[in-house]
Amino acid sequence: MLYERLVQSLVLLNVDGIECRYGSVKVLENVSFPVKGGDFVGILGPNGSGKTTLLKSISRTLKPHKGTILLNKDDIYSLKNVDVAKQMAVVPQESNIGFSFSALDVVMMGRNPHITRFQMEGTKDLAVVRKAMTVTNTWQFANRPINELSGGEKQRVIIARALAQEPSILLLDEPLTHLDIINQLEIMDLVKDLCTKEKLVVLVVFHDLNLAARYCTSAMMLKEGKIFAAGGLSEVITSENIKGVFNVNAIVQKHLVSNSVFVIPLSPQKPPSAKRCAVHLICGAGTGTALMKILLDEGYSVTAGVLNVLDTDFETAQFLKIPVTTEAPFSPITEKTHNENLTMISQASTVVLTSVPFGDGNLRNLEAAIVAVKQGIPTFIIEEVPIDRRDFTGGKAKALLVKLKNEGAEFVKSKNELLSLLNVSVEKIKIAKEERDRLLNHLKPGEIHKETEIQGKDHGT
Amino acid sequence: MSSDETEITYFRRASRWKYIVILLIAALIAIIIVSLNVGYAQISFGKILTILGKQVPLLDSIVDSSLILPSEAAIILQIRLPRIIAGVVVGAALAASGVVYQGVFRNPMADSYVLGVSAGAACGASFSILFGAGFSFFGLRIIQVAAFIGALFAMFLVYNISRVGPRVPVTTLLLCGIAVNFFLYSIVALLEVIAGDELHAIVFWLIGGFSNVLWSDIWAVFPFIAVGISISYFYARSLNLLAMGEETAQHLGLNVERVKQILLVLASLVTAAAVSLSGLVGFVGLMVPHVTRLVVGPDHRILFPASTMIGAIFLVICDALARVVATPFASTLELPVGIITMLFGAPFFILLFRKKKESYAL
Numbered sequence: 001m002l003y004e005r006l007v008q009s010l011v012l013l014n015v016d017g018i019e020c021r022y023g024s025v026k027v028l029e030n031v032s033f034p035v036k037g038g039d040f041v042g043i044l045g046p047n048g049s050g051k052t053t054l055l056k057s058i059s060r061t062l063k064p065h066k067g068t069i070l071l072n073k074d075d076i077y078s079l080k081n082v083d084v085a086k087q088m089a090v091v092p093q094e095s096n097i098g099f100s101f102s103a104l105d106v107v108m109m110g111r112n113p114h115i116t117r118f119q120m121e122g123t124k125d126l127a128v129v130r131k132a133m134t135v136t137n138t139w140q141f142a143n144r145p146i147n148e149l150s151g152g153e154k155q156r157v158i159i160a161r162a163l164a165q166e167p168s169i170l171l172l173d174e175p176l177t178h179l180d181i182i183n184q185l186e187i188m189d190l191v192k193d194l195c196t197k198e199k200l201v202v203l204v205v206f207h208d209l210n211l212a213a214r215y216c217t218s219a220m221m222l223k224e225g226k227i228f229a230a231g232g233l234s235e236v237i238t239s240e241n242i243k244g245v246f247n248v249n250a251i252v253q254k255h256l257v258s259n260s261v262f263v264i265p266l267s268p269q270k271p272p273s274a275k276r277c278a279v280h281l282i283c284g285a286g287t288g289t290a291l292m293k294i295l296l297d298e299g300y301s302v303t304a305g306v307l308n309v310l311d312t313d314f315e316t317a318q319f320l321k322i323p324v325t326t327e328a329p330f331s332p333i334t335e336k337t338h339n340e341n342l343t344m345i346s347q348a349s350t351v352v353l354t355s356v357p358f359g360d361g362n363l364r365n366l367e368a369a370i371v372a373v374k375q376g377i378p379t380f381i382i383e384e385v386p387i388d389r390r391d392f393t394g395g396k397a398k399a400l401l402v403k404l405k406n407e408g409a410e411f412v413k414s415k416n417e418l419l420s421l422l423n424v425s426v427e428k429i430k431i432a433k434e435e436r437d438r439l440l441n442h443l444k445p446g447e448i449h450k451e452t453e454i455q456g457k458d459h460g461t
Numbered sequence: 462m463s464s465d466e467t468e469i470t471y472f473r474r475a476s477r478w479k480y481i482v483i484l485l486i487a488a489l490i491a492i493i494i495v496s497l498n499v500g501y502a503q504i505s506f507g508k509i510l511t512i513l514g515k516q517v518p519l520l521d522s523i524v525d526s527s528l529i530l531p532s533e534a535a536i537i538l539q540i541r542l543p544r545i546i547a548g549v550v551v552g553a554a555l556a557a558s559g560v561v562y563q564g565v566f567r568n569p570m571a572d573s574y575v576l577g578v579s580a581g582a583a584c585g586a587s588f589s590i591l592f593g594a595g596f597s598f599f600g601l602r603i604i605q606v607a608a609f610i611g612a613l614f615a616m617f618l619v620y621n622i623s624r625v626g627p628r629v630p631v632t633t634l635l636l637c638g639i640a641v642n643f644f645l646y647s648i649v650a651l652l653e654v655i656a657g658d659e660l661h662a663i664v665f666w667l668i669g670g671f672s673n674v675l676w677s678d679i680w681a682v683f684p685f686i687a688v689g690i691s692i693s694y695f696y697a698r699s700l701n702l703l704a705m706g707e708e709t710a711q712h713l714g715l716n717v718e719r720v721k722q723i724l725l726v727l728a729s730l731v732t733a734a735a736v737s738l739s740g741l742v743g744f745v746g747l748m749v750p751h752v753t754r755l756v757v758g759p760d761h762r763i764l765f766p767a768s769t770m771i772g773a774i775f776l777v778i779c780d781a782l783a784r785v786v787a788t789p790f791a792s793t794l795e796l797p798v799g800i801i802t803m804l805f806g807a808p809f810f811i812l813l814f815r816k817k818k819e820s821y822a823l
């Protein structure tokens with residue numbers, strides 16, 4: 001009880017069951033949440049999910065049809081504009097300032113709620129404005145006309161104006177749209193700082209999930225005008241919620257350096273019915289990574305194996321949720337996993353062998369390919385790097401590759417060739433080519449040199 | 462510029478504004494005296510100052526007026542001075558309301574006639590010219606009363622058509638203003654067609670001018686204009702906030718809808734009063750705020766008073782020109798001042814813009 005009352009007294013803003021409509025279209029429905037000093041809340045959601053509408057109804061621009069918004073226990077719509085403006089400042093998405101006021105004039109307008117109609121601004125107001133402009137790094141162009149400033153400078157002036165109001169609640173509607181990365185970080189660092197030190201409530205509509213993840217203490221995701229998820233950051237920004245709200249597959253991980261959650265969205269997936277064909281990749285050491293993504297995007301279902309856990313290709317497969325036959329880290333392929341791999345292969349309609357380096361540990365993958373060919377599964381071998389340069393078994397791998405060729409496996413010179421055989425679109429092939437160039441640079445630089453010489457000769461003849 | 466300099470300049474601005482206003486008042490007085498000299502009868506500055514001095518309490522015992530002919534005193538005090546004061550009042554009113562309209566509408570095309578006030582006044586005036594001969598209203602000319610009522614009627618019409626619930630969106634106001642203007646002008650055109658001998662009077666009134674202005678005409682409208690301008694001045698900072706956009710103005714603590722209503726009503730009242738005195742003097746309400754903004758900047762706390770002064774000065778100069786330009790051709794012909802404001806104002810305006818357009822972003 002006591003604790004609850006304590007929490008209640010800390011709550012600055014309480015949104016309770018609001019519903020907003022434009023005409024007969026509901027844009028917000030039953031949205032409720034409390035916010036207290038020091039909260040940094042991100043409002044997330046796709047276009048048209050009601051984020052801006054929510055901010056508008058809190059800032060008294062759009063009165064909700066149902067529900068209440070309490071500011072320190074007062075209904076915000078029963079207060080005077082001046083009294084709200086003393087406590088709440090808004091940074092809009094875009095500011096279109098009609099006349100050429102100086103930046104200082106614009107920030108000084110933030111003092112309006114603190115000055116009566118018959119007063120002029122005093123030294124105290126100028127001191128507040130100066131501080132606001134110093135922290136936003138705008139004081140140095142205080143006398144320049146606002147409409148001669150760049151988008152980023154202008155936005156910082158607008159934020160300074162909001163700070164000049166000395167608010168306890170700061171609402172920002174996608175405030176970073178016009179800013180470059182350094183300005184984005186500086187502004188958000190500043191706002192974050194105010195939030196923690198001065199116990200400001202900060203509500204921000206974010207477009208960028210990663211920025212939201214970096215700064216927010218809590219977040220809410222809106223979908224079609226309703227709260228889909230709300231709470232602590234790590235509870236809200238999850239790949240399930242992102243899939244549910246944005247309909248995008250995304251990888252959500254904790255970043256080792258910034259210690260914040262980060263999100264890697266993947267391209268929206270095409271319907272799986274595009275190509276039903278299943279491709280099994282025999283790869284490793286990153287040689288399969290690009291192919292996995294391209295084949296998935298093209299609608300193939302992809303499997304891979306055998307891959308050692310912690311191998312780059314293994315991690316990619318994990319991200320992409322590709323079924324993999326795995327072997328323990330840095331261990332040779334055992335009979336058991338080999339057989340598992342064979343089972344997986346028997347379900348595939350095509351097998352692709354990448355230019356993976358071979359050692360005694362993964363030699364069995366070549367044997368698996370031979371089994372595939374013998375079973376009559378079309379098998380492609382990509383020979384981007386000649387086998388001599390990636391055979392670390394003293395010729396055993398080369399011998400198996402020759403055998404594969406005799407059994408009827410088809411050799412292709414590059415991923416491009418493979419992809420064109422598989423009817424993959426042109427731009428995807430370009431990506432594959434870049435991947436190949438990178439791969440070549442990776443291997444013994446001396447020989448790369450030789451290869452370019454050879455290419456030069458080719459061109460000569 | 463160092464930051465302390467920035468602060469000092471900021472505070473110096475208030476005193477600079479005072480100098481500007483004092484300077485403009487001095488200029489206005491000087492121009493009034495100069496234009497008292499302009500006219501068919503030659504009256505020297507010495508005589509003019511003597512006649513004026515005689516009117517000031519305390520000064521009248523010192524001033525020696527023995528050389529002044531009664532006819533000269535009558536020309537100055539009963540013909541030229543009321544006419545000039547009418548110019549001051551109307552010029553100030555049109556310019557001040559122009560500033561308010563441009564500020565509220567955030568539109569550079571807005572002028573004092575934007576809400577249909579001109580067409581309403583024209584309609585009322587035309588009606589009274591055709592059908593109201595001989596009537597009078599508490600000693601006022603019927604045409605003045607009719608124009609005033611017509612102007613207010615048009616404004617309320619526009620205002621109420623464009624109201625959406627408690628709000629008055631500026632876009633609808635502008636569009637309704639245009640529509641009502643066209644409608645009422647079509648009535649004026651109709652009246653002109655059937656006017657016959659009175660056509661000349663209607664056309665003259667539509668152009669606008671100060672011939673035959675009496676002190677009583679001025680006193681009838683002066684309270685509206687003085688009160689309207691004075692109250693509007695205290696909303697100068699509100700106009701600054703409105704320039705940020707209505708939503709932002711609201712977020713900065715302004716009661717946008719109420720302030721808009723107050724300002725629109727005041728400005729329309731001021732315009733209606735001015736128009737009823739002078740007829741439709743064009744261009745002052747559009748041009749003077751723009752020109753003033755080029756000189757003093759966009760802050761309404763100086764823009765509003767400075768525009769008011771410059772509007773007065775501009776119209777007094779134009780009226781003086783109206784009295785002299787035609788003299789070489791016909792000694793008694795006087796042009797309506799509305800012709801002069803447009804004939805000289807427009808090229809001047811264009812010239813100014815060509816010079817300063819790059820620094821002028823609206």
